[in-house]
Amino acid sequence: MTQVSAEALVELAKRRGFFLQSAGAYGGVSGFYTFGPQGAALKRNIEDTWRDRFAIQEGHMEVDAPTVLPEPVFEASGHLDGFDDMLVECPECGQSHRADHIVEDDPDTGIDEAESLAPERIEEVIAEYELVCPTCGTGLAGQAIEQFNLMFETTIGPGSSAPGYLRPETAQGIFIEFPQLAEYARNQLPFGVTQIGRAYRNEISPRKSLLRVREFSQAELELFVDPEENEPDLSSVADARARFYPAAEQDREDGKPIETTIGAAVEEGIVADPWIAYYLGVAAEWYQRIGLDMDRFRFRQHRPGELAHYSEDCWDAEGDVSDPGAEPDWIELGGFAYRADYDLSKHDAHSEEDFTVFKQYDEPITVEKATVDPDMSYLGPEFGGRAGDVADALADLAEQESDAFEGEEVSVEVDGESYTVPVEKTGFAVEEVTESGKHVTPHVVEPSLGIDRALYTALDHSYREDKVDGEERTYLALPPEVAPTTVGVFPLMDKDGLGERARELAATLRDDGVSVAYDDSGAIGRRYRRQDEIGTPYCVTVDYDTLEDGTVTIRDRDSTAQKRVAVDELAGTIETLLSGEDAFEDI
């Protein structure tokens, strides 16, 4: 198995049109990449296979939300606070540190949630407790806190009254439309919503070409489940094999990944949540399908410290993209999180919509329910403008603590003020009501995959070097399904009518929906090599025999072997090769 250095891969990517740094004519811009012709085609094919597997095969809905959303969305999602890094620079050694972490790490401050504090407050705390630089011990009092928000900010419409942000993940676009999406799903759980789209993070320091960028594509599935009832059918992925690297193994000195099947991983408790396990299985098969080497792939469980506070269990898909001879370099390709009701509850609380679904009971049930029907002709004159709020408070109190209505009077608090109302004026009553169901906030299972990183890793893992007749050759062993071009069509020479015949053939194949590269330049070997280097799996050559008997040669990229096939059968042959029905040796 050939390994390729990042340098060589990036060089090939630029030279052959997979990806290049954007805006080179203007000095380049860090963290932005343009996909060239091959890269755009490869990316589209990868996205198509993702769509096929995660949306179509699962029967889920695909949506397409805006990349710009208004500020309140990110207040609710927590990105506005969570993305605001407060950095403080040491005047002595020049090291930057997270100011909120320094505050949290000092037990004397008694603060363990500094992230939500204002920067001015952090500066005060640093001065007050004489906090020092963790690196060199110099006092940090008086140093300015620099704020850095990882979200790109913009304004919506003229003026600055409506701030908006480029989404840092595609998921929020799905969550905020949940009420309507649930309607489209006829309020039946479970249902899944997918989205493939761009997301933006204003990274401090983009690195490693495509692997850490400021604009990238994500493919996300949000599966909304009823936590009490829904369970996945694991049978379809039970045999999928992968390497699992549980948190416990990572903490051990000699810990290592465990290679097993999804079915066994669930049985042995390696993966606790069956939904997560299901999508690990689906994803493992998908990564293999787009060309990843499963020997350089693993699922790694988040260690307790890495877990987001809402997540009970989270696994990452990781790929090794190390240089030849180097230690493995694992990069995160995707995350699989059980997000519980975190997102929907947040939006339910912050917005005016209902982010629940109504779940009907098998049988209606009868419950005792305390209600109020306040006498507003009393409350109005008595409390003036607060009467409405008092009535609401009474209703809440009745629901939560009906005992409070047992005396002559009942008191409620509104904005810190206490209001006392005679019980007889509250219309308090306990009645039997029939409930046919209840509102539940669905839980979210979220497989979230980075398309750019998947593409990069697929290129990295499919890079090959070998020798053909003593000549060195570079090729990409991309799966035919995702290769940017499926077939190269060449005339052996562009004369004696071979060119016309080949062009006809190219047009026919294109008409059949095959992605074709036509090439009649220079020597035939050069044309083969060109296609090899962009991963074109098959090349078809029109030669003198074609004019005689209507057959062409078809050449296999990986083996460079050739076979003769009748022109009439070519489209069908290619189709069976693409579907995997036949191997090249079998045609």
Next chain:
RNA sequence: GCGCCGGUGGUCUAGUGGUAGGACAUGAGCUUCCCAAGCUCAUAGCCCGGGUUCAAUUCCCGGCCGGCGCACCA
């Protein structure tokens, strides 16, 4: 954002205080009956700005971009 190193055609690279040479690739032509062959010709480059200088791609400063390390990666 900090530190170190770097930036010459599409790619790889030589070189220089007097504006650049090669290889590969690309295009045209010749040749060629299946794997980067050969010949001829052609296209194409000193990251940007400022300074020093008669003159800067070269020296100095700043910026941009890249690599590595640190920090960051919700």
